[in-house]
Amino acid sequence: MTKGTLSSSKSYIKGILPGLIVAVLVAMASMFIARFIPKLGAASIAIFLGMFIGNVFLNQEIFQKGYKFSETDLLSYSIVLLGATLSISTLSELGVAGILFIVLQMSITIVAALYIGKKLGFSDNFRYLMASGNAVCGSSAVAATAPVINADDKEKGIVITIVNVTGIFLMFILPMLAQVLYNHDLIKTSGLIGGILQSVGQVVASGAMVSEPVKDLSMLFKIVRVILLVVVVFTFGHLKHKSNSEILEEETEDVKKGKVKVPWYVIGFFITCALFTLNIIPMNLSLMCKALSNKFELIALAGIGLRVNLKDLIKQGKSVSLYGLFIGTVQIISAVVLIGILL
Structure with missing residues (x-):
């Protein structure tokens, strides 16, 4: 890997990190809240909570790349893992x-x-x-x-x-x-x-x-x-x-x-x-893919909510x-x- 490529990668990671961290935290909070409101479910909570946080508190430009990464890239990975x-x-x-x-x-x-x-x-x-x-x-x-x-x-x-x-x-x-x-x-x-x-x-x-x-x-x-x-x-x-x-x-x-x-x-x-x-792909690996797919999905849904303007x-x-x-x-x-x- 050349210095230019390494620098570009670092810049990309730095750009998505703030928004990705917020999306992960929203997803984790949604899973916690869902324990008390199981009928609503973590997926719905992630979107609503993301919409609230994204519109009221964290709608600054610094977070947008990470929100988009969560909504698009992580969801794509989730779909590939779902196939397994x-x-x-x-x-x-x-x-x-x-x-x-x-x-x-x-x-x-x-x-x-x-x-x-x-x-x-x-x-x-x-x-x-x-x-x-x-x-x-x-x-x-x-x-x-x-x-x-x-x-x-x-x-x-x-x-x-x-x-x-x-x-x-x-x-x-x-x-x-x-x-x-x-x-x-x-x-x-x-x-x-x-x-x-x-x-x-x-x-x-x-x-x-x-x-x-x-x-x-x-x-x-x-x-x-x-x-x-x-x-x-x-x-x-x-x-x-x-x-x-x-x-x-x-x-x-x-x-x-x-x-x-x-x-x-x-x-x-x-x-x-x-x-x-x-x-x-053996069954034990399939179960791991399923669990990881679900986590990526929830973060992606948080990202969707955070990006709703x-x-x-x-x-x-x-x-x-x-x-x-x-x-x-x-x-x-x-x-x-x-x-x-x-x-």
Whole structure:
């Protein structure tokens, strides 16, 4: 390792450490509080406590890198570790009906986002970003779609905010809805949560509010959506190319050359899943992976809460808020109908 690389690594660690320490402390406090309020659960407490601390006390710039690391990187590691606890036979629980449900649910979300956005007067780029963010995987999908359709940073920033806001509300609503409609039936509840929620972290948090099995199976539904990110981005790049008189060669070439790829943690998940299925990962190591995965998840959820900026949520305009509300409503209605037919 060169001196420059070593210096860069030290600088990176120094940058994330303050926020990471706060997220770890919030996660630990959540586990402690959960002993006295077991029905609420450590996951929910971590998010609420993080939102409170992040907005009232520790919202300074010095903490933001660590908060983001907790929310994104640690959650990715958690997903890879989760694969070491699930066999291929578990993945087959989704079946053809489960995969068909995801494909149809995503398709309806995309069509609805494009149609509603057009009626509300939003630009093509804004509508494409909203469609990908809500249909696939929140901020990650928005970030992957933006360069392909040549969206600017302002559009991307607003969409990421409203997509996350929509997901946060749904994150708490869906477990309650699943209780009323399905009495927390494993497959149907997991389909509802994993088929609707915008980000991976929101799926983990919402599923954890119900039960450990629901959280794990919800993640499988979600992973199918994430895998389809490449298809969605390619489609929007093609649509933008057709709608423009100016050919967007650079952006469409990104898709053709494979620059838009499935996130690494999905590949890692399937590798560890295969290793566990083949008994290369023994049961005692699998249990260790499960425990570590749960800890990373809780820290990530604390990070999600710490990064929620309530002032930004209030600043969003009425039309943008309505856009998110309408898409969320369509997602719930379509998911309930499709679950009734397929699952």
